[in-house]
Amino acid sequence: MNGTGNIVALRPFPDAARLELNDQQLRTNLRRATHTIRDKRLRVVGEVDDWEALRRAGAAIKDDVLARLPELLERFEESATRAGAVVHWARDAAEACEIVTRLVTGTAAREVVKVKSMATQEIGLNEALEAAGIEATETDLAELIVQLADDTPSHILVPAIHYNRSQIRDIFRSRMPGVTDGLTDDPPALAEAARRHLRAKFLSATVGISGANFAIAETGTLVVVESEGNGRMCLTLPETLISVVGIEKILPTFSELEVFLQLLPRSSTGERMNPYTSMWTGVTPGDGPRTTHIVLVDNGRTATLADEIGRQALRCIRCSACLNVCPVYERVGGHAYGSVYPGPIGAILSPQLTSSGANSTLPYASSLCGACFDACPVRINIPEVLVHLRQKGVDAKRGKPSAERAAFVSLSWIMRDRRRYAAALRAARRGSAPLRGRGRLRRLPWPASAWTDSRDVPLPPKQTFREWWAKR
Amino acid sequence: MRIALFITCVNDLMYPDTGRAVVSVLERLGHTVDFPEAQTCCGQMHANSGYRAEAMPMVRGFVDTFRGYDAVVAPSGSCVAMVRDSYPRLALGDPDLESGVAEVAPRTYEFAELLVDVLGVTDVGAVFPHTVTYHPTCHGLRMLRLGDKPLTLLRAVGGLELRPLASAEECCGFGGTFALKNAGVSAAMLADKCGAVDATGAEYVVAADNSCLTHIGGGLSRRAASTAKPIHYAEILASTGSAS
Numbered sequence: 210m211n212g213t214g215n216i217v218a219l220r221p222f223p224d225a226a227r228l229e230l231n232d233q234q235l236r237t238n239l240r241r242a243t244h245t246i247r248d249k250r251l252r253v254v255g256e257v258d259d260w261e262a263l264r265r266a267g268a269a270i271k272d273d274v275l276a277r278l279p280e281l282l283e284r285f286e287e288s289a290t291r292a293g294a295v296v297h298w299a300r301d302a303a304e305a306c307e308i309v310t311r312l313v314t315g316t317a318a319r320e321v322v323k324v325k326s327m328a329t330q331e332i333g334l335n336e337a338l339e340a341a342g343i344e345a346t347e348t349d350l351a352e353l354i355v356q357l358a359d360d361t362p363s364h365i366l367v368p369a370i371h372y373n374r375s376q377i378r379d380i381f382r383s384r385m386p387g388v389t390d391g392l393t394d395d396p397p398a399l400a401e402a403a404r405r406h407l408r409a410k411f412l413s414a415t416v417g418i419s420g421a422n423f424a425i426a427e428t429g430t431l432v433v434v435e436s437e438g439n440g441r442m443c444l445t446l447p448e449t450l451i452s453v454v455g456i457e458k459i460l461p462t463f464s465e466l467e468v469f470l471q472l473l474p475r476s477s478t479g480e481r482m483n484p485y486t487s488m489w490t491g492v493t494p495g496d497g498p499r500t501t502h503i504v505l506v507d508n509g510r511t512a513t514l515a516d517e518i519g520r521q522a523l524r525c526i527r528c529s530a531c532l533n534v535c536p537v538y539e540r541v542g543g544h545a546y547g548s549v550y551p552g553p554i555g556a557i558l559s560p561q562l563t564s565s566g567a568n569s570t571l572p573y574a575s576s577l578c579g580a581c582f583d584a585c586p587v588r589i590n591i592p593e594v595l596v597h598l599r600q601k602g603v604d605a606k607r608g609k610p611s612a613e614r615a616a617f618v619s620l621s622w623i624m625r626d627r628r629r630y631a632a633a634l635r636a637a638r639r640g641s642a643p644l645r646g647r648g649r650l651r652r653l654p655w656p657a658s659a660w661t662d663s664r665d666v667p668l669p670p671k672q673t674f675r676e677w678w679a680k681r
Numbered sequence: 682m683r684i685a686l687f688i689t690c691v692n693d694l695m696y697p698d699t700g701r702a703v704v705s706v707l708e709r710l711g712h713t714v715d716f717p718e719a720q721t722c723c724g725q726m727h728a729n730s731g732y733r734a735e736a737m738p739m740v741r742g743f744v745d746t747f748r749g750y751d752a753v754v755a756p757s758g759s760c761v762a763m764v765r766d767s768y769p770r771l772a773l774g775d776p777d778l779e780s781g782v783a784e785v786a787p788r789t790y791e792f793a794e795l796l797v798d799v800l801g802v803t804d805v806g807a808v809f810p811h812t813v814t815y816h817p818t819c820h821g822l823r824m825l826r827l828g829d830k831p832l833t834l835l836r837a838v839g840g841l842e843l844r845p846l847a848s849a850e851e852c853c854g855f856g857g858t859f860a861l862k863n864a865g866v867s868a869a870m871l872a873d874k875c876g877a878v879d880a881t882g883a884e885y886v887v888a889a890d891n892s893c894l895t896h897i898g899g900g901l902s903r904r905a906a907s908t909a910k911p912i913h914y915a916e917i918l919a920s921t922g923s924a925s
């Protein structure tokens with residue numbers, strides 16, 4: 210079953226990217242932010258002697274989980290249920306939204322507080338709740354900024370990465386109740402304004418909605434890792450807690466968690482340890498929420514699991530390290546990817562979850578430079594998957610006429626045979642001879658114009674290598 | 682030792698000087714090189730663009746041509762990465778090809794690897810009295826882990842002054858068909874790379890791959906303020922006097 214929700218791009222990547230490229234401010238903001246996190250990450254990763262071994266361990270644990278996912282999910286459901294949680298299963302975004310909305314409506318609550326959850330972004334939960342007359346407040350600072358601005362996240366970890374301080378001040382001034390024109394763009398002042406705004410919400414909301422970074426099958430425990438402390442509030446104050454969790458978040462036991470609590474903070478925020486790690490198991494009488502629900506979401510994950518090469522994308526722990534080192538992401542930002550999962554991981558995850566439409570341009574949104582693979586704490590070979598997905602796309606269109614295919618086919622026919630190949634080289638050399646006086650070409654007809662729009666083309670010299678070799 | 686030369690399609694047509702430079706350095710060091718004329722192209726562009734079926738005849742051709750040599754050397758990091766990193770994957774399921782790849786791929790070297798790792802040379806006796814800045818290409822850097830092997834060779838060149846390149850490890854934006862399919866993003870990446878090259882004030886920008894150099898050079902020649910010329914480091918290593 211294909212995934213639905215906010216993972217389906219509305220327009221092809223090159224078109225969306227073209228729009229974002231015009232925004233000089235965006236590029237400046239992104240460059241500054243990604244380079245800062247990138248350098249921090251390199252420093253703290255460099256401190257760990259066995260980082261490579263940890264990465265391999267992380268990858269191996271995730272692969273093992275993926276290999277026996279159904280069994281582990283059942284065990285998780287059993288343990289969580291035994292601990293007093295109610296477990297729900299959702300096949301796609303619509304089903305997941307429907308379940309959560311029903312649960313919230315059932316409590317008669319009209320407002321909910323949320324702690325960052327990619328999964329709820331993925332399924333479009335805020336929109337669904339709004340349609341049901343329920344106000345959802347994001348409590349992560351960056352999420353809140355994006356929500357107030359009526360925007361969508363642009364980064365996995367820092368959804369408001371595309372704004373600078375003064376832009377954030379302007380958003381607060383115009384959208385946050387009670388904020389005056391006197392608010393400065395001083396970070397502590399901005400944080401204080403947000404804190405005051407959120408405090409009121411935390412105290413009045415009776416329903417909290419969260420995601421989870423990890424779900425422990427053995428005990429039914431959910432784990433949330435964060436740095437602002439808002440998670441603590443969302444997870445403990447409300448009477449009802451609903452957690453929306455992708456089915457790939459499972460870990461067999463607590464002992465595997467240790468590896469990821471080392472890999473995740475260093476890769477994502479460049480911290481040795483994240484400030485807050487919250488874990489909860491079902492309900493505890495007299496402490497925390499009285500009712501806990503867990504919605505396990507598939508939304509295209511099972512389909513992704515079926516692809517032997519592509520399934521490694523499900524190892525992802527959403528650290529965002531690949532975004533911060535990606536030269537393409539740095540130029541266009543998250544919105545160009547048309548999905549809540551941007552950057553290199555988005556380029557391989559979104560098309561697999563949805564297998565449709567404009568998402569098919571995402572595997573080409575990369576120069577295959579490999580920086581993402583090097584940065585990924587669970588060793589997802591993103592370039593390998595990108596090429597694999599390109600190939601799947603090409604194979605799916607076999608038999609349909611295409612100028613590109615025709616070019617590749619005839620090029621392959623020439624290049625597989627030395628005589629044809631040598632003749633082609635000779636012809637190319639001779640054909641360009643009349644132009645040689647000019648040295649370089651500045652304009653070529655379509656499709657090569659895509660090249661000459663910003664680059665000159667050198668001309669072949671008088672002799673090919675093999676002609677020289679034959680004569681020497 | 683039987684050394685075979687693999688001259689990639691880009692080098693054969695566009696940059697024969699780079700191939701000649703490899704021959705001249707190796708011969709100067711007392712080695713004979715063989716250029717098996719049955720060779721064509723490694724198939725990288727086809728495979729990376731998703732045309733696996735169309736790439737396979739080239740993969741087979743490469744393996745058949747170069748089986749039996751002690752070492753295969755190519756002046757292109759990305760083509761060597763294709764052979765060493767992608768061929769084993771592409772060959773999966775075809776036992777004959779798998780064994781051929783297992784034989785050939787580990788013995789296929791980028792030029793600096795052959796010189797430093799296999800032949801144990803870091804000073805090839807070159808002289809090149811110019812300022813240069815070095816761009817480590819992505820495939821050389823992250824797939825072959827060339828590290829500073831090309832730099833070690835350059836540092837031994839007489840008269841050469843090496844200038845550090847800011848954000849050197851960032852992709853120049855070429856990426857084969859990426860430069861066409863996402864031309865705008867590619868151009869934005871190129872602009873930053875060209876800016877960094879300009880800032881060094883070097884006379885030459887050097888790399889281990891002529892395709893990246895075509896891209897960077899094509900960008901530089903559009904910028905009025907740019908003066909750096911692209912050159913493959915093999916050509917510097919071949920030089921024994923002042924270059925043109």
Ligand code: SF4
Nearest residue numbers: 525526528529531585
């Ligand atoms: S793909 Fe790897 S680097 Fe990127 S977000 Fe996922 S875990 Fe992090």
